[in-house]
Amino acid sequence: MVCKEWPPVNKDEWRGVWVFLETWGDSIEEASLQLLGEGRRLADRLEVPLTGIIVGHDLGDLPKEAIYRGADQVIVADSPDLLTYNPQKYSQALYKLIVKYKPEIVLFPGTRRGREVASSVAIPLRTGLTADCTAFDVDERGNLIQIRPAFGGKIFAKIVTPDRRPQMASVRPNVFPTPPRDENRSGEVIREPVKVDPSEVELLEFRETSQVEMPIDKAKVVVAGGYGLGIPKGLEMLRELARLLGGALAGSRKIVDLGWLPRSRQVGQTGKTIRPDLYIAVGISGTSQHMVGVQSAKVIVAINRDPKAPIFESCDYGVVADYREVIPLLLEELRKRLASD
Amino acid sequence: MRILVGIKWVPRVDQMKFDPVTKTLVRVGVESVVNPPDLNALEMGLQIRDKVGGEVIAVSMAPPVAKEGLMEAVSMGADRGILLTDRRMAGADTLATSRVLAEAAKKLKADLILVGEETIDSATGQVGPGIAVHLGIPFISYVHKVLEIGDESITVERESERGVEVWRLGLPALLTVVLGANKPRRPTIRGKIRAKRAIDFWSLDDLGIDPECVGFPGSPTRVVDMVVVEPPKRRGEIFQGEAAEAAKWLADKILEVLKGGL
Ligand SMILES: Cc1cc2nc3c(=O)[nH]c(=O)nc-3n(C[C@H](O)[C@H](O)[C@H](O)COP(=O)(O)OP(=O)(O)OC[C@H]3O[C@@H](n4cnc5c(N)ncnc54)[C@H](O)[C@@H]3O)c2cc1C
Ligand SMILES: Nc1ncnc2c1ncn2[C@@H]1O[C@H](COP(=O)(O)O)[C@@H](O)[C@H]1O
Numbered sequence: 001m002v003c004k005e006w007p008p009v010n011k012d013e014w015r016g017v018w019v020f021l022e023t024w025g026d027s028i029e030e031a032s033l034q035l036l037g038e039g040r041r042l043a044d045r046l047e048v049p050l051t052g053i054i055v056g057h058d059l060g061d062l063p064k065e066a067i068y069r070g071a072d073q074v075i076v077a078d079s080p081d082l083l084t085y086n087p088q089k090y091s092q093a094l095y096k097l098i099v100k101y102k103p104e105i106v107l108f109p110g111t112r113r114g115r116e117v118a119s120s121v122a123i124p125l126r127t128g129l130t131a132d133c134t135a136f137d138v139d140e141r142g143n144l145i146q147i148r149p150a151f152g153g154k155i156f157a158k159i160v161t162p163d164r165r166p167q168m169a170s171v172r173p174n175v176f177p178t179p180p181r182d183e184n185r186s187g188e189v190i191r192e193p194v195k196v197d198p199s200e201v202e203l204l205e206f207r208e209t210s211q212v213e214m215p216i217d218k219a220k221v222v223v224a225g226g227y228g229l230g231i232p233k234g235l236e237m238l239r240e241l242a243r244l245l246g247g248a249l250a251g252s253r254k255i256v257d258l259g260w261l262p263r264s265r266q267v268g269q270t271g272k273t274i275r276p277d278l279y280i281a282v283g284i285s286g287t288s289q290h291m292v293g294v295q296s297a298k299v300i301v302a303i304n305r306d307p308k309a310p311i312f313e314s315c316d317y318g319v320v321a322d323y324r325e326v327i328p329l330l331l332e333e334l335r336k337r338l339a340s341d
Numbered sequence: 342m343r344i345l346v347g348i349k350w351v352p353r354v355d356q357m358k359f360d361p362v363t364k365t366l367v368r369v370g371v372e373s374v375v376n377p378p379d380l381n382a383l384e385m386g387l388q389i390r391d392k393v394g395g396e397v398i399a400v401s402m403a404p405p406v407a408k409e410g411l412m413e414a415v416s417m418g419a420d421r422g423i424l425l426t427d428r429r430m431a432g433a434d435t436l437a438t439s440r441v442l443a444e445a446a447k448k449l450k451a452d453l454i455l456v457g458e459e460t461i462d463s464a465t466g467q468v469g470p471g472i473a474v475h476l477g478i479p480f481i482s483y484v485h486k487v488l489e490i491g492d493e494s495i496t497v498e499r500e501s502e503r504g505v506e507v508w509r510l511g512l513p514a515l516l517t518v519v520l521g522a523n524k525p526r527r528p529t530i531r532g533k534i535r536a537k538r539a540i541d542f543w544s545l546d547d548l549g550i551d552p553e554c555v556g557f558p559g560s561p562t563r564v565v566d567m568v569v570v571e572p573p574k575r576r577g578e579i580f581q582g583e584a585a586e587a588a589k590w591l592a593d594k595i596l597e598v599l600k601g602g603l
Binding site (some may be wrong): 151157310333 | 355366435436461462463467470471502505509511520553559562563566569570572573575580587589590595
């Protein structure tokens, strides 16, 4: 017996791997490009085509970019009503194309918009959607094995959608590398005009935050501050430390929530996953929601005045001290030694 | 205005420790709490109610123990709680969970539904949007502020990776609320006393949903394996002592790492 609300599915009719590409202005979001790399691997394994899917209007040469990054073809769900992002309209457009083309797998970037669209599309399809995956595999029956952390990264769950199609997953940004760009690749760009209903949700205003400093997911050294800094000014010392080491400044969710640093600098489960050579955490307690974002750092250094802070259980080098005492001395020490080198 | 708040009673994942001998997660002695951002959703709901009037109802789909979470919500100021509990609801993934919660919202004729951004145990952030889409109402995720609320619409602010966005939604609508959006009020003694008798229990029959569409049968996903992750081995060298010595020790380590020596 199956739920009568579920549209019947003949699995054999569903074929191909799709990647939902989130666009911002004239570029494709990095997290989506990363999916083209992993999508390519899965498509080759299943011996099916890889399709990039873009919802929007007036996109110029943008769709070709997805082909250079590994897609065999790109479908553009096109309508003037889709010029700017709207969760209801975007998911409606995507839903229509999924029903028409019947891909067996659809991957979404685990960004805020990506997750919104994914959650909306899965419902009318009555199919499975696995959030925030960090790895994929294929089982002997050709089902997608979706691997994701649960319980704050303490467990990895393997999840399949055995009977429904498409198999849908959102994917944690920065887990997969961005595939190289190859302008010699070619492929078809299909424009699909779609009609969408008016929406009951409307974007009134957008204020872009400037991104002038080095992004934390590209830096080899990341210095991060937490609530233990006590005041926003405490970050100045850390900024200086980051500058001296050629690194970037990041923070825990608590200080980002307080507005001390922009959201793009938050490390952790609901922030960024980073893998620097060196991570220096100052005044950060080290809960699993934070540490899951730096698990892959080569070396973790912690400065915390509480010897019982959980971060001391998952660092390479720890100093039990008040940061206000130790950081100025550390800066002095490093300046001296870097100058004499 | 009738406001529904989704409350999930979750284990404190931070208290779960890896046992290196049995290679499992130790779950005994781990406390449960109301999922943290759900308290922010609740506080947002209470502030709206206090301003425009109406009722805040805390709702949870869970086994009977989760009554505690709803009682906490009532002791903080929710008018009442409803526990959707039925053995046939067990084993639900996000599709089946949102299906049940949507039915409760329909029955209660909710004008506004508020949920947390995601849970600390399953962390999908999919249940909220799922409820909205089942009901055919608009939603926006990751809201931190309500700018305006009227009879027909609500205007909210949220952050995306690239900036701050202001959205207007026609009511009824659903919002997912971020952790830290506000400061949840504390439970009161009076609230605690009231909470004892403010929780109702609804079964599948009360909701009138086909059992095939909820719980395990109503869930398209299957967990085929769970692997406990051994925390990555780190050196764990801790320096405790005089600050000047600590700075020297740390400078040594940092410079060695930068030179690729470590
Ligand atoms: C659904 C959900 C998602 C979350 N996602 C994230 C996420 O993505 N990223 C994230 O970071 N968190 C996340 N969190 C929050 C997380 O659980 C912690 O609350 C948060 O990381 C704590 O931040 P903190 O370490 O800066 O602050 P605290 O936990 O308050 O720790 C401050 C530390 O500073 C130390 N300290 C105090 N004074 C000094 C001093 N003078 N010198 C040195 N040390 C000092 C203290 O001993 C303490 O250990 C999430 C939580 C939830 C519920
Ligand atoms: N079983 C449930 N009962 C009530 N609310 C829930 C339940 N599961 C999830 N929610 C709500 O949906 C939010 C997102 O949950 P999740 O999609 O599991 O990350 C939570 O913060 C809750 O507010």
